[in-house]
Amino acid sequence: MRTQVGIVGAGPAGLFLSHLLQREGIDSIIVENRSRQYVEERVRAGVLEQGTVDLMHRLGLGARLDQIGLVHHGIYLRFNGSTHHIDFADLAAGKGVTIYAQHEVVKDLTKARLDSGAPIYFEVANTSIHDFHGASTTSHAKIRFEENGDPRTLDCDFIAGCDGFHGICRPSVPAAALTVYDREYPFGWLGILAEAPPSSDELIYAYHERGFALLSMRSPQIGRLYIQCKPDEDIAHWPDAKIWQELQIRLAADKFTLTEGPILQKGITGMRSFVVEPMQFGKVFLAGDAAHIVPPTGAKGLNLAVADVQVLAHALVDFYKSGHRRLLDAYSATCLRRVWKVQRFSWWMTSMLHRFSHDNAFDHRRQLAELDYVTGSRSASQSLAENYVGLPLDL
Numbered sequence: 001m002r003t004q005v006g007i008v009g010a011g012p013a014g015l016f017l018s019h020l021l022q023r024e025g026i027d028s029i030i031v032e033n034r035s036r037q038y039v040e041e042r043v044r045a046g047v048l049e050q051g052t053v054d055l056m057h058r059l060g061l062g063a064r065l066d067q068i069g070l071v072h073h074g075i076y077l078r079f080n081g082s083t084h085h086i087d088f089a090d091l092a093a094g095k096g097v098t099i100y101a102q103h104e105v106v107k108d109l110t111k112a113r114l115d116s117g118a119p120i121y122f123e124v125a126n127t128s129i130h131d132f133h134g135a136s137t138t139s140h141a142k143i144r145f146e147e148n149g150d151p152r153t154l155d156c157d158f159i160a161g162c163d164g165f166h167g168i169c170r171p172s173v174p175a176a177a178l179t180v181y182d183r184e185y186p187f188g189w190l191g192i193l194a195e196a197p198p199s200s201d202e203l204i205y206a207y208h209e210r211g212f213a214l215l216s217m218r219s220p221q222i223g224r225l226y227i228q229c230k231p232d233e234d235i236a237h238w239p240d241a242k243i244w245q246e247l248q249i250r251l252a253a254d255k256f257t258l259t260e261g262p263i264l265q266k267g268i269t270g271m272r273s274f275v276v277e278p279m280q281f282g283k284v285f286l287a288g289d290a291a292h293i294v295p296p297t298g299a300k301g302l303n304l305a306v307a308d309v310q311v312l313a314h315a316l317v318d319f320y321k322s323g324h325r326r327l328l329d330a331y332s333a334t335c336l337r338r339v340w341k342v343q344r345f346s347w348w349m350t351s352m353l354h355r356f357s358h359d360n361a362f363d364h365r366r367q368l369a370e371l372d373y374v375t376g377s378r379s380a381s382q383s384l385a386e387n388y389v390g391l392p393l394d395l
């Protein structure tokens, strides 16, 4: 088998890249080790920056997004029982965010890929990458995998490592060539999907002495809510009634009622910040979770993956059109400038809104003062707003 760009992973990064390349006439083949159903049902986050929404429209893939996506023009910060609106329409030049679950994005992109007839292999096994050292494209890199037990070799000019944090592409790069930056947080998130009409028109980020809480949603009928918990929390210790009781306490505020309902799904996720540098080695270009992880407090994971592959697609198009490697050679530096800004914003939101076990009463007061400052200062709330809706994309 032969193609121009071999894409490992059919998550948002791999799928968006495939569509960006296809519309410029650049061939790609996607290999994914899970089933289509699994990737289309994997519950993840659901906040799309303006830039991600605009890209889905540019790709002609925004129909369902327009039908069921919830457009928000702000978020609420809640602390000390009072609620403060961060108005994106006023503070971020009218930009907003759209609540549309990541697996719905994956569904739209996967259907469009299959409808186009372009190749995507699901449920492959034993994926490995080879011969990717050295930049020159006179020799081909190889992706080896098994399809229904039969070994396959895919020759390609470039490999896009879009296989997530636990994929094979990053670990295939010689460790000596990479520098890892990471931070683990001393807490996790217990998240639920609930059949209850959301009790707010926009997201509520709550700081409470018992820990963080977030009210998000998926539709006018389905809520998505999170509470800060211990990193090694056992979900078995959290019967539904206890989860609602804790949400009631942490989200309590004047004139606010939290509507409860049957919990459809619940789970616990760890919290970490992770960056690997560089994001390119020879013919391998890492994008999305394969190169970086952000804590979910800033709602950036998906959007950062989408930003990476827009930079990569732009560089690949320039290479195939002009033969110049300038943008390909700048790929890692270009992405990392944004990655570190988004890491900073996600770390800042996480630090401002969560209780840290090693903190004391001074830190509690300091966090409350920070929230008071952010919600009371136009420039501080504007900084939050412009980061939340998405920083401009440098290609």
Ligand code: APR
Pocket: 008, 009, 010, 011, 012, 013, 014, 031, 032, 033, 034, 039, 044, 045, 102, 124, 127, 162, 163, 164, 165, 166, 167, 168, 287, 288, 289, 290, 300, 301, 302, 303, 305
């Ligand atoms: N071979 C083939 N596919 C693989 C392999 C492998 N060895 N390992 C992993 N994959 C697939 C996974 O099954 C997954 O479908 O790669 C895909 C990676 O997708 P994501 O993990 O969704 O990562 P990415 O596309 O970078 O999107 C980042 O996902 O985790 C969220 O919060 C994160 O929102 C962010 C987004």
Ligand code: PHB
Pocket: 044, 045, 046, 047, 203, 216, 217, 224, 296, 297, 298, 299
């Ligand atoms: C979600 O809707 O799942 C969500 C929203 C905002 C976040 C994280 C997750 O910061």
